[in-house]
Amino acid sequence: MLVGVLLGVSGCGKPVAGTDGNLLDDWQPMAAPKFDVPSVGMCLDSPSKTSFDPAFVRAAPIECERAHTLEVVLVGTVEGSDGQEPGPPAAGSAGFQAAYTACSAAVNDYVGGDWHNGMLGIDVQLPLPGPWRGGLRSYVCSVFALTNVYSRMSFNSGSLKGALAGDAPKAIQCLDVRGTTKSDGWWGDLSELTPVGCTTPHEAEFVGTIQVSGSGTFPADDVLRKWTIDRCYPVVAKFMGLTQAQFDARVDIGLVWEGVSKFQWDAGDRYVRCFALFNPGKKARASIKGLGTKPLPV
Incomplete structure (x- = not known):
């Protein structure tokens, strides 16, 4: 009864001044969601994340002179058929490998040499499923420093840009x-x-x-x-x-x-x-490059 009365009332009377009486044509389409993405050279104070969460990145930027973990090198886009998938590229997929390859090349350019030859690692963050469904196709590529060869990452102060160029302070020796x-x-x-x-x-x-x-x-x-x-x-x-x-x-x-x-x-x-x-206990005091058959320089 109530529904019928309300519907009946809604169809009676004159339109309100300044309107055409048609409510259905007044709705504006919802704007596409906007996502904040970091910029190249931005430093982030956080452990590595396997997926890119825009809210996380907005909260995490820090001056590079202060201790931080990640330094953004590239903000790329998942393109082609990979960008049409219902979810972000999974590890091992062609889309993920394409992002990783692009990230690796960008890091090499950024640090001035092959990052595999340095105390460095790379981090590729793809969108989380929620932002992906909202239209986010950006991925974030970062470089980080290692404290030792077997570690995941370390805190670093200052930029890693050019870290393998010139005197190459981050080169492994x-x-x-x-x-x-x-x-x-x-x-x-x-x-x-x-x-x-x-x-x-x-x-x-x-x-x-x-x-x-x-x-x-x-x-x-x-x-x-x-x-x-x-x-x-x-x-x-x-x-x-x-x-x-x-x-x-x-x-x-x-x-x-x-x-x-x-x-x-x-x-x-x-x-x-x-x-x-x-050999354990045999500590050299110089490089063994070109050492030949000579004894270790202990």
Whole structure:
């Protein structure tokens, strides 16, 4: 009864002055949602997030001179068919790999060299599902500093722009080793490879990067290990100015690596960092580049 009365009343009488009596044509279309995105060079005071939350970024900017974790290098866009999907690109998808590849190239330009050769990492944040449904297609690419080779990220003061150019303050060179030793006297599990000056006593040195091949699912540990050893050994030998046989004959120097994680694999990143590793307690005081068959400079 009440509904009928109200409907009846709504159709009676004259239009109010200044109106046409038609309520249906007066609604304005809702404006498209707007999202705040960070700008290149902005520093963020927060741990890494796997997805880009606009509210998080708005709350987190900090002056780069103060301690921070992330530094924005690129704000990209998920394009093409990937941008038409109902949700943001998942890890391992073509869309995610495209964003990671673009991020990696942008970071290289920003820091002035291949970031894999530095105490650096990259972070790709894609939109969260909610903002994605609202139309957000931006992703945020950032660079961060490492305290040691095996760590995720560290707080940094100042910008990382140009960190691998010129005197390359963030380049990996010589490293202090922390870990256990086995019964045979060689290293067991390593927990830290921390950068130090090459004139400071050290037990490891960065010799370069290699790339492992392969596609599909993340390989088993033994397969990845073989791929890495097969490719890292020649790099160490060449760095020292040795043939493979000469390097094999040395008992005081081996190798260790910082390998490909499942996240890197899913992102299409196949880079591995290779290091020359010295006998526990044998601390060199200079670089072993071109050392040849001479003894360690302890």
